[in-house]
Amino acid sequence: MxxxxxxxxxxxxxxxxxxxxxxxxxxxxxxxxxxxxxxxxxxxxxxxxxxxxxxxxxxxxxxPEGAATTPGGTVLHWHVDNVEATLERLLSMGAAPYMPLTEYGPGFVTASVTDPFGNVLGIMYNEHYLKTLGE
Known part of the structure; x- marks a missing residue:
């Protein structure tokens, strides 16, 4: 598992x-x-x-042979305290927008960028993450 x-x-x-x-x-x-x-x-x-x-x-x-060389596939979201501020910082460092800042409801906000090396980097504020971290 x-x-x-x-x-x-x-x-x-x-x-x-x-x-x-x-x-x-x-x-x-x-x-x-x-x-x-x-x-x-x-x-x-x-x-x-x-x-x-x-x-x-x-x-x-x-x-691996045949590995994708363009952004796509799975997006791993890293929890951040402020998605908007983190997104602004990533963009100022040369990352490119991938998925826009999106609020899915109270306590759930995501965005993702492509880093300057072609990898998708997801960021998220997730209240469940904070709850489980506190337990």
Whole structure:
């Protein structure tokens, strides 16, 4: 049975630029790095959020054959305290709109962007997340 995200992996052609972009966004440096066969790092990993979920940035050279190279598919939403302010910050850092700010009712607001490396990054205010976090 699924117990919660262990690691969320995203792809980037320029892993160093992606590492720097996410380090600025998250205000934390990666805690783990794996070298890339004579090249700069092929993988960086951050621990972020209330449950210290792993966010891994992988060099796109190691993507499975046939992996999508355009945004789409599953959208993982990260809980944030203020979707509008976080969306504005993401856009000011070079992310592109993907799904607009949408309120689904009191306590449920989402938006998503495409990061500068082609990955969809969802953000959400979810009152159930806060309730379960408090328990």
């Amino acid at each position: 699924l117990r919660g995200p262990a690691t969320v992996n995203i792809w980037a052609d320029d892993v160093e630029a992606a590492k720097n972009w996410y380090a600025e966004l998250l205000d934390v440096q990666p805690y783990f790095e794996r070298p890339g066969n004579g090249a700069p790092a092929a993988y960086y990993e951050f621990r972020i959020g209330d449950r210290q979920t792993e966010l891994g940035i992988i060099d796109r050279r190691f993507a």
